[in-house]
Amino acid sequence: MPEFAHDEDVVLSSRARIARNIAGMPFVHVASEDQRREVIARLLPPLTGTTSAEPTIWTDLETAPKQRRRMLFEQHLISRQLADAKGPRGVAVAEDEAMSVMINEEDHVRMHAIAPGLQPGLCFERIRDFDVAIEPLVGWAFHERWGYQSACPTNTGTGIRFSAMLHLPALRMTRELEKVRQAAKDLHLAVRGYYGEGSESSGNFYQVSNQITLGCSEEELLDRFVNTIVPGIINYERSARQMLLRRDRIAIEDRIGRDLAVLRAARLLKVDEAMRRLSSVRLGCCLDIVKVIPLQQINNLFHEIQTGHLQTAADSHLSPIQSQEARAVLVRRRLGEG
Amino acid sequence: MKCDRCNKPAIVHQVIIKNGEHREIHLCSTHAAEAGVPNPGQQPINKLMTTIGQPSTRSAMPTCPGCGTTLTQVRKDALFGCPECYDTFGRGTAIMVERSQSGAAHHVGRGPGGSEQEAARRFESRRLVEELDQAVRAEQYERAAEIKAKLAELAEPPSSGEDGL
Ligand SMILES: [Zn+2]
Numbered sequence: 405m406p407e408f409a410h411d412e413d414v415v416l417s418s419r420a421r422i423a424r425n426i427a428g429m430p431f432v433h434v435a436s437e438d439q440r441r442e443v444i445a446r447l448l449p450p451l452t453g454t455t456s457a458e459p460t461i462w463t464d465l466e467t468a469p470k471q472r473r474r475m476l477f478e479q480h481l482i483s484r485q486l487a488d489a490k491g492p493r494g495v496a497v498a499e500d501e502a503m504s505v506m507i508n509e510e511d512h513v514r515m516h517a518i519a520p521g522l523q524p525g526l527c528f529e530r531i532r533d534f535d536v537a538i539e540p541l542v543g544w545a546f547h548e549r550w551g552y553q554s555a556c557p558t559n560t561g562t563g564i565r566f567s568a569m570l571h572l573p574a575l576r577m578t579r580e581l582e583k584v585r586q587a588a589k590d591l592h593l594a595v596r597g598y599y600g601e602g603s604e605s606s607g608n609f610y611q612v613s614n615q616i617t618l619g620c621s622e623e624e625l626l627d628r629f630v631n632t633i634v635p636g637i638i639n640y641e642r643s644a645r646q647m648l649l650r651r652d653r654i655a656i657e658d659r660i661g662r663d664l665a666v667l668r669a670a671r672l673l674k675v676d677e678a679m680r681r682l683s684s685v686r687l688g689c690c691l692d693i694v695k696v697i698p699l700q701q702i703n704n705l706f707h708e709i710q711t712g713h714l715q716t717a718a719d720s721h722l723s724p725i726q727s728q729e730a731r732a733v734l735v736r737r738r739l740g741e742g
Numbered sequence: 743m744k745c746d747r748c749n750k751p752a753i754v755h756q757v758i759i760k761n762g763e764h765r766e767i768h769l770c771s772t773h774a775a776e777a778g779v780p781n782p783g784q785q786p787i788n789k790l791m792t793t794i795g796q797p798s799t800r801s802a803m804p805t806c807p808g809c810g811t812t813l814t815q816v817r818k819d820a821l822f823g824c825p826e827c828y829d830t831f832g833r834g835t836a837i838m839v840e841r842s843q844s845g846a847a848h849h850v851g852r853g854p855g856g857s858e859q860e861a862a863r864r865f866e867s868r869r870l871v872e873e874l875d876q877a878v879r880a881e882q883y884e885r886a887a888e889i890k891a892k893l894a895e896l897a898e899p900p901s902s903g904e905d906g907l
């Protein structure tokens with residue numbers, strides 16, 4: 405079996421997020437338009453100034469075209485909620501596009517960092533350092549007992565959330581996902597789909613995150629997440645994969661081979677079908693059944709095949725049929741003709 | 743218990759909670775009148791009548807002075823309106839937070855300033871504030887005064903000019 409850094413055979417990416425609000429100001433859902441503008445005005449200098457801890461590029465989402473907002477959403481740099489909201493709001497994105505700071509989402513500030521594989525600690529350090537650097541410049545709402553104050557009681561305290569995007573095709577095939585969901589619930593973990601809250605699972609991706617933000621330090625929460633919770637699920641998926649191979653190797657190879665063949669031959673591809681078949685090919689890569697395509701290339705495709713990305717690449721709006729065609733062309737180019 | 747501003751016995755006792763800090767006020771009738779604090783025994787009859795006629799909105803439906811959000815609204819949206827809501831809705835806040843945090847009732851770890859000593863100081867002050875709250879509720883004013891003194895000591899920062907709690 406090939407070796408994968410940072411458990412990338414199962415973990416697509418990890419993220420850490422910190423929620424913060426400016427002291428003495430109403431939370432976003434109560435704030436007037438003027439107050440939400442003030443939030444932006446107070447955050448822009450520390451976010452984008454020359455002395456900023458992270459060089460960032462500001463996008464005003466109130467005026468940004470729909471296409472740009474969709475692209476940011478597909479890159480997981482902003483939430484659907486922020487993309488679709490109205491009024492003064494925006495996002496600052498780091499130059500490497502692996503960190504973003506959303507302004508006026510549910511909280512005044514939501515900072516995220518993302519990294520490939522299971523590396524939530526790396527993400528955490530990046531946003532913590534940023535938080536520590538800008539805190540004295542802004543002044544966060546903090547309560548002696550309840551910690552950093554958030555609009556929703558589920559985020560108060562540390563305001564931190566760790567998440568991992570897990571690829572669990574074998575657990576899905578062996579119908580063991582329900583067990584994972586139940587175990588996750590017992591461990592106070594939320595399990596969501598590819599695009600987070602309220603989204604369906606797509607391509608057998610499941611986003612797992614800690615639900616508790618209060619009563620433990622950030623380090624304790626991180627330690628539990630990265631050393632206990634996620635490894636448990638990773639090992640469960642790995643043994644399901646091995647079990648499938650032992651029991652049904654030919655059937656698995658057949659299925660993965662057919663999915664790859666369709667991707668290489670299709671002239672029109674809907675996003676759901678592409679996600680489903682790419683998920684299968686990704687499993688093939690990890691099991692050394694598909695040998696010639698690098699895992700990284702498939703990981704990138706999950707982003708690249710989204711409609712906003714295709715439209716950005718084409719630099720024009722695409723009709724549904726045009727999108728399907730562009731998607732098929734791209735997939736063929738990346739995976740090679742069969 | 744004596745008036746905060748003179749030696750006469752205090753007849754008005756108030757606990758003000760703001761931004762997580764508890765402050766007590768004890769005033770005699772003269773200084774209470776001067777400060778505009780209603781004295782339960784000496785309200786003019788017409789004022790008493792209006793008070794009876796219009797029950798205070800606070801007892802009917804707690805409303806946050808910081809943002810005007812009511813507890814009912816906070817419960818309905820599962821969202822606080824502003825940082826001040828946390829103290830305004832005291833018990834209601836505790837119930838909501840503890841329910842969504844599987845029973846956790848205290849922040850642990852980093853805070854503004856961020857040092858270990860600062861965290862220890864905050865922990866101790868939090869404990870004392872709760873103790874003070876209990877003492878005041880039990881009308882143990884001497885004990886409350888002792889705790890207040892400890893809090894003042896704790897809040898006395900090496901350089902800051904704040905007068906603490
Ligand atoms: Zn007096």
Ligand SMILES: [Zn+2]
Pocket residue numbers: 806807808809810811822823824825826827828
């Ligand atoms: Zn409020």
